[in-house]
Amino acid sequence: MIKKNKWKLISSSLLILLPILIGVILWNDLPDKMVTHWSFNGEANGWSSKPFTIFGMPLILLAVHLICMFATGADLKNKGQNKKVLGILFWLVPMISLFVSGMIYGTALGIQMSVAHLSPVMLGVVFIVLGNYLPKCKQNYTIGIKIPWTLGNEENWNKTHRLCGKVWVVGGFILILSICLPQSIMNVLFILIILIMIMVPVGYSYYFYKITAEK
Numbered sequence: 001m002i003k004k005n006k007w008k009l010i011s012s013s014l015l016i017l018l019p020i021l022i023g024v025i026l027w028n029d030l031p032d033k034m035v036t037h038w039s040f041n042g043e044a045n046g047w048s049s050k051p052f053t054i055f056g057m058p059l060i061l062l063a064v065h066l067i068c069m070f071a072t073g074a075d076l077k078n079k080g081q082n083k084k085v086l087g088i089l090f091w092l093v094p095m096i097s098l099f100v101s102g103m104i105y106g107t108a109l110g111i112q113m114s115v116a117h118l119s120p121v122m123l124g125v126v127f128i129v130l131g132n133y134l135p136k137c138k139q140n141y142t143i144g145i146k147i148p149w150t151l152g153n154e155e156n157w158n159k160t161h162r163l164c165g166k167v168w169v170v171g172g173f174i175l176i177l178s179i180c181l182p183q184s185i186m187n188v189l190f191i192l193i194i195l196i197m198i199m200v201p202v203g204y205s206y207y208f209y210k211i212t213a214e215k
Contacts, residue, residue: 012093013062023101131170135165147205149205153209178190
């Protein structure tokens, strides 16, 4: 898989590292300590040094990206994996890298932005995209809802991922729309939606396993 998509791997890796170039260009305009973590309410509560923020964070994300891609490529069940599903994987971490770096640099430069509202929007978009491609995902050990009941039965895998795709798309839209609500309600809804998007597919997979086992 990696050999066939080496240019995608190179391009996506360079995109992850793009914030380093931007950081170097903006070096003199950036403070020595930069906000790199925010509370649930969007308040800054964690800072890192300028060198670590500019160089360290993109390099860590690059390491995560490469580990995920090589692990996916090493999974023999992914040889016949849907090309669109594999294609999405190449651009997931780069998108996160650009989004996070944009928030960090923007905040450091004094640009007013609401992290508490931007984060649900980003996660919502991610879940909508993933939800559209999950039903196309074939059974494997590295991508998708990898629990005993889906891995042990292909029909269980397919039906669970079809349901999960719908739940994640709906959940993604709700996360985006939740930014219109008061902060306290938005926080509760955020946690509730995430729990639902995790528990519904897992619960359905177990339910399907039980009813098929009883036949």
